[in-house]
Amino acid sequence: MAYDLExxxxxxxxxxxxxxxxxxxxxLVIGLLVAYAAYQGWTYYQTKQAVNASTEYQAxxxxxxxxxxSFQAKAAVLMEKYSATPYAGRAAVLAAKxxxxxxxxxxxxxxxEWAISNAKETSVSAIxxxxxxxxxxxxxxxxxxxxxxxxxxxxxxxxxxxxxxGDVLLGLGKRDEAKAAYxxxxxxxxxxxxxRHLTQQKIDSLG
Amino acid sequence: MLDxxxxxxxxxxxxxxxxxxxxxxALFGIDSYxxxxxxxxxxxxxxxxxxxxxxxxxxxxxxxxxMQSEGKADQAQLDSPEVKAMVLDQLIxxxxxxxxxxxxxxxxxxxxxxxxxxxxxxFQKDGKFSQELYDELLQQNRYTxxxxxxxxxxxLLAQQAQDGIAKLGFISTARADKTLKLLNQKRVVTVSExxxxxxxxxxxxxxxxxxxxxxxxxxxxxxxxxVKIEFLLLSASSLVPGIKVDDADVKRYYDENSAKFKGxxxxxxxxILIGFGVNATPEQKEEAKNKAQALLATIKKNPKSFEExxxxxxxxxxxxxxxxxxxxxxxxxxxxxxxxxxxxMKVGEVSDLVESEFGYHIIKVTEITGQGSDFESLKxxxxxxxxxxxxxAEFVEKAExxxxxxxxxxxxxxxxxxxxxxxxxxxxxTSREEAAKFFKNDKIxxxxxxxxxxxxxxxxxxxxxxxxxxxxxxxxEYKPAATKSFDAVKAGIEDLLKLEAASKLAIAKGExxxxxxxxxxxxxxxxxxxxxxxxxxxxxxxxxLAMTQVxxxxxxxxxxxxxxxxxxxxxxxxxxxxxxxxxxxxxESVKTAKGELSQVLSDEYLSAxxxxxxxxxxxxxxxxxxxxxxxx
Numbered sequence: 134m135a136y137d138l139e140x141x142x143x144x145x146x147x148x149x150x151x152x153x154x155x156x157x158x159x160x161l162v163i164g165l166l167v168a169y170a171a172y173q174g175w176t177y178y179q180t181k182q183a184v185n186a187s188t189e190y191q192a193x194x195x196x197x198x199x200x201x202x203s204f205q206a207k208a209a210v211l212m213e214k215y216s217a218t219p220y221a222g223r224a225a226v227l228a229a230k231x232x233x234x235x236x237x238x239x240x241x242x243x244x245x246e247w248a249i250s251n252a253k254e255t256s257v258s259a260i261x262x263x264x265x266x267x268x269x270x271x272x273x274x275x276x277x278x279x280x281x282x283x284x285x286x287x288x289x290x291x292x293x294x295x296x297x298x299g300d301v302l303l304g305l306g307k308r309d310e311a312k313a314a315y316x317x318x319x320x321x322x323x324x325x326x327x328x329r330h331l332t333q334q335k336i337d338s339l340g
Numbered sequence: 341m342l343d344x345x346x347x348x349x350x351x352x353x354x355x356x357x358x359x360x361x362x363x364x365x366a367l368f369g370i371d372s373y374x375x376x377x378x379x380x381x382x383x384x385x386x387x388x389x390x391x392x393x394x395x396x397x398x399x400x401x402x403x404x405x406x407m408q409s410e411g412k413a414d415q416a417q418l419d420s421p422e423v424k425a426m427v428l429d430q431l432i433x434x435x436x437x438x439x440x441x442x443x444x445x446x447x448x449x450x451x452x453x454x455x456x457x458x459x460x461x462x463f464q465k466d467g468k469f470s471q472e473l474y475d476e477l478l479q480q481n482r483y484t485x486x487x488x489x490x491x492x493x494x495x496l497l498a499q500q501a502q503d504g505i506a507k508l509g510f511i512s513t514a515r516a517d518k519t520l521k522l523l524n525q526k527r528v529v530t531v532s533e534x535x536x537x538x539x540x541x542x543x544x545x546x547x548x549x550x551x552x553x554x555x556x557x558x559x560x561x562x563x564x565x566x567v568k569i570e571f572l573l574l575s576a577s578s579l580v581p582g583i584k585v586d587d588a589d590v591k592r593y594y595d596e597n598s599a600k601f602k603g604x605x606x607x608x609x610x611x612i613l614i615g616f617g618v619n620a621t622p623e624q625k626e627e628a629k630n631k632a633q634a635l636l637a638t639i640k641k642n643p644k645s646f647e648e649x650x651x652x653x654x655x656x657x658x659x660x661x662x663x664x665x666x667x668x669x670x671x672x673x674x675x676x677x678x679x680x681x682x683x684x685m686k687v688g689e690v691s692d693l694v695e696s697e698f699g700y701h702i703i704k705v706t707e708i709t710g711q712g713s714d715f716e717s718l719k720x721x722x723x724x725x726x727x728x729x730x731x732x733a734e735f736v737e738k739a740e741x742x743x744x745x746x747x748x749x750x751x752x753x754x755x756x757x758x759x760x761x762x763x764x765x766x767x768x769x770t771s772r773e774e775a776a777k778f779f780k781n782d783k784i785x786x787x788x789x790x791x792x793x794x795x796x797x798x799x800x801x802x803x804x805x806x807x808x809x810x811x812x813x814x815x816x817e818y819k820p821a822a823t824k825s826f827d828a829v830k831a832g833i834e835d836l837l838k839l840e841a842a843s844k845l846a847i848a849k850g851e852x853x854x855x856x857x858x859x860x861x862x863x864x865x866x867x868x869x870x871x872x873x874x875x876x877x878x879x880x881x882x883x884x885l886a887m888t889q890v891x892x893x894x895x896x897x898x899x900x901x902x903x904x905x906x907x908x909x910x911x912x913x914x915x916x917x918x919x920x921x922x923x924x925x926x927x928e929s930v931k932t933a934k935g936e937l938s939q940v941l942s943d944e945y946l947s948a949x950x951x952x953x954x955x956x957x958x959x960x961x962x963x964x965x966x967x968x969x970x971x972x
Contacts, residue, residue: 183447190500191452219444219501226508233510254444256952260508260945263941271514289952293944300515323951328944334522334876340902 179217188213193224200230205231205240212247222252226261233268242268249284259290266297275304292321296332312339383965388958391428399427424966432961436953441497448496459652459895469472477518477621490615505949506942508569508686516934521921523933528918529890531882534850535909539842550833551826555618558823564771565821571813572753572762574742574802576728576735582761583734585726593722594715605671608707609682612649613656615699632693639690646690646704654777655699667709678703732808739810743802746812750798780807784813794818845908849873850911854903857913867920871917886912895919 136144193207208228212221226249232241245268246262262281269278270312282294295318302311315336322329381391404418416424465473511519554561611928612635615630636651639646650664659666669680680702681694691703738760745756757764770778775785787793787800793815799809802812853863872880879887885904893902893916900916 154655173342179445180447182901183478187447187500188452219446223508225502230508231508233512238918254440254503256949257508259952260505264508264510267512271512287952288955289949289950290948293948323944323947326924326944326947327940331519331523331940334891337888337892340524340892340896 156195184220186218186220190220219253222248222257226264261287270301275301292318351584360474382508384961386432386959391431399431413663440499440953446497446501447494453493483884485751506757506946509941509945511938511941516937526873527916528871528873529869531886532868532913534846534911536846539845543838543841545834545837550830553833561824562830563822566769566771566819567815568817569813570753571816572764574810576731576808579731579734583730585723604722605710606668607682607705608668608706612664612702614653614700615655636702661912675746684932735808740918746799746802781806788813846910847905848901852915854901855964857901868876887913
C-alpha cells in the first residue's frame with residue numbers, strides 16, 4: 134500500500150521528532166523498567182528475608198532457654214542477618230530474658246539496648262525499655278532507670294512505664310512523687326486487667 | 341452527530357462500558373448491589389478498612405452459639421451495650437493485628453505451614469499425616485484446602501505477632517520479691533469503732549433547731565398533688581362473655597380456611613403397589629385390579645401378612661424390600677388419592693384399593709405424629725379464635741361511640757357505663773406517680789391532671805392505654821400539692837438532726853482520740869476488739885471497709901494508727917501493732933506466686949500492645965448502628 138502525500142508528510146515529521154527526542158524517550162523507558170525491576174527485586178528480597186527469619190524464629194522458640202549457648206547463637210543470627218525483620222527485635226528481647234535468668238546481666242542489658250534502637254516494632258522497643266529500666270533499678274542505678282523510662286515510647290505502654298517509674302522514685306526515697314506516678318498509672322492501665330490491683334496496693338502501702 | 345454516538349456505542353468503547361456494568365453483576369450477583377445499603381454498611385472503620393454489619397452479626401451469632409452450647413445464653417445480656425462493644429472491640433483488634441502483621445512484614449512460609457498442618461493430631465492416622473483424612477475432614481467441615489490453609493496461616497501469624505508479646509516479659513527478681521512481700525504481708529491489728537448510735541443520748545436537739553430546719557427545707561417537704569377518680573374501661577376481653585359463636589360458624593370457618601389448618605401432622609405408612617403402566621389398556625387395568633383385590637383379601641384375613649406380601653408382590657422397588665415402608669411424610673408429599681386415603685385412616689388400619697396414576701395401592705398407616713388437622717381436634721381452638729376476633733371487631737365498632745359518649749356526656753361516667761355494660765371503678769387518693777404506675781400510660785395521667793379535669797370535673801377523652809383497652813377517667817376530688825405541716829414532720833426532723841449531731845460527735849471524738857494515740861498517749865473508753873493477724877486474703881472477721889483501711893495505713897512507725905470517718909456510721913480507728921513481711925511462705929509457693937505474677941505482667945503487656953496498635957491508626961465506630969443492631 135502506497136502512502137499518499139499527506140501521510141508521507143506525517144511520517145517525516147515523526148522521524149524528525151524521533152531524531153530529537155528518541156534517545157531521551159528510550160532512556161526514560163529503560164530507566165522506568167530498571168526501577169520497576171529493582172522494586173520487584175527489593176520486595177522479593179524482603180519477603181525472602183522475612184520468610185527465612187520466620188523459620189529461624191520458629192526454631193528459636195523450641196530451643197530450651199537453659200541451653201544458653203545454642204539459644205544465644207540462634208538469637209544472634211536473627212539479630213545480625215535479619216535485622217530488617219520484626220523477628221530480630223523479638224529475638225533480642227528473648228535472648229536478654231534468657232541471659233537475665235542465667236545471671237548474664239551485662240549481655241542482657243546490651244541486647245535490650247540493641248532492641249530499643251533497632252527493633253522494627255515500636256511496641257517491642259517499649260518492652261525492651263521497660264525490661265532495661267527494671268534491671269537498672271535492681272542495680273540501684275535509679276537515675277539511669279529514670280532516663281530510660283522518660284524516653285519516648287508507644288502511648289499504649291504509658292501505664293506500665295508510670296508504674297515502674299513509681300517503683301524507681303520510691304527507690305530514690307521520693308514517696309510523694311512515687312504516689313503521683315502510681316496514681317497516674319492507674320488511669321492508663323487496662324481497666325479490666327489484674328495488674329492495676331498491684332499498683333493500687335502499692336498506693337495503699339504508702340498510706 | 342447522533343450517528344457519531346451510535347457508532348461509538350457499537351464500537352469497542354460502548355462495549356467496554358457495557359462490560360463494566362454487567363461484569364460486576366455476573367461476578368457477584370445483584371445481591372451485592374442491593375445489600376450495600378443494608379448489611380454491608382460499615383459498623384466500624386479501622387485505618388480505612390471497614391468492618392461490615394454482616395461481619396459483626398456473624399461474630400455475635402458465633403458468641404451466641406458458643407454460649408448456647410454451654411447452656412448459658414442470656415439474650416438480655418447479649419443485647420447489652422457492654423457485650424456489643426466487646427464483640428466489636430474484638431473485631432477491631434483482629435483488624436488492627438492483621439494490618440500490623442502486614443506492616444511489620446511477618447511471614448509464614450509454605451514449608452512452615454505444611455510442617456504445622458501435617459503435625460496436627462486431627463490429620464494423623466497410625467502416627468502419620470494422612471492426605472485422605474485431611475481431604476475428608478476438610479470436606480466434612482466445608483473447607484476448601486485453600487481456605488483452611490489461609491486460616492491456619494493467619495493463626496500462625498497472630499501467634500508470632502500477638503501471642504509472642506506475652507513471652508517477652510520477665511519480672512526482675514528484686515521487683516518480684518518486693519511485690520510478693522507486699523502481697524503476702526501480714527498485719528497484727530485491732531480496731532475500735534465509735535458508733536453514731538452510741539452517741540445519740542449525748543446530743544440534744546432544741547425545738548428551735550427543728551423549726552429552723554423545717555423552715556429552711558420547707559420547699560422540699562411537700563406532699564404532691566393528688567386526685568380521687570372514677571374511671572371506666574372498655575376492652576375487647578371484657579366483651580368476650582357477650583359473644584356467641586355456634587358450631588355451624590366454626591364448621592364454616594374450618595371449611596373455608598382448611599388450607600390454613602393443615603397442621604404439621606406427619607404420617608408413616610406402608611403400601612403394596614400393583615402397577616399398570618403408563619398407557620394401560622382397560623384389560624391390563626382390570627388384570628392389575630384383580631391381582632390387587634386378591635392380595636387385599638389375604639391381608640384382610642391375616643393382617644400380619646402385610647409386610648411379607650409387600651416384599652413378594654409390591655411393584656414399588658424402593659419400599660418393597662422394606663416391607664412396603666415409605667417412611668414419614670406430611671401433606672403435599674404424595675399423590676393426591678394416596679394422601680387423601682392415608683390422612684383419613686387410623687394407625688394399623690388397612691385401606692381398600694386406592695387408584696393413582698401409578699397403579700393400585702393397598703395402604704397401611706403405621707404411625708401418626710404432630711398436630712392433627714381434623715375438625716374435631718381443632719374445634720375448640722377455632723371457636724376461641726372466632727370469639728376473640730368477634731370481640732375485637734365489636735371493640736373497634738364500639739370504640740368510636742364510647743369515645744363520643746364520654747365526650748358528649750362529660751359530666752359523669754355513670755350513663756356511659758350503663759350504656760356499655762361496664763363497671764365504674766373508684767380510686768383512693770392518688771398522686772401522679774401512683775397513677776402512672778397503675779395505668780402504665782403517660783397520656784391518660786396528664787389528661788387526669790389537666791386543668792379541665794381538675795377544675796371542671798369533666799371526663800377525659802377516651803385513651804387507648806394499651807391495644808384493645810380504652811379508658812376514660814373523671815376527677816372526683818382534688819388536693820393540690822402542699823407543704824407538709826410542721827407537726828406531721830417534726831418527729832422525723834428531730835431524729836435526723838440527732839443522728840447528724842451524734843455522728844459529728846463520734847467523728848470529733850474519734851479524731852481527738854487518734855491525735856492522742858498518735859502522740860503516744862492513751863485514751864480511755866475505747867473498745868478495742870481482740871488483736872487479729874490479717875493478710876489481704878484473710879480478713880479474720882474485719883469488714884471490707886476496715887480491711888482497706890488496715891492496708892492503707894502508713895506503717896513507717898509502729899504501732900501505727902489511722903482513722904476513717906463515715907457520716908452515717910461514725911468513726912473507725914485502726915491500730916497496727918506489728919507488720920510481718922518475713923514469713924513469706926515456702927519456696928514452692930513463692931515460685932507459684934512468681935509464675936502468677938509474670939502471667940499478670942504478660943497480660944498487661946498484651947493489652948498495652950493492643951492499645952498501642954489502636955492509638956497509631958484512626959478507628960471510628962458507628963455507635964448508632966451498633967446500638968440499633970439486635971439480631972436474634
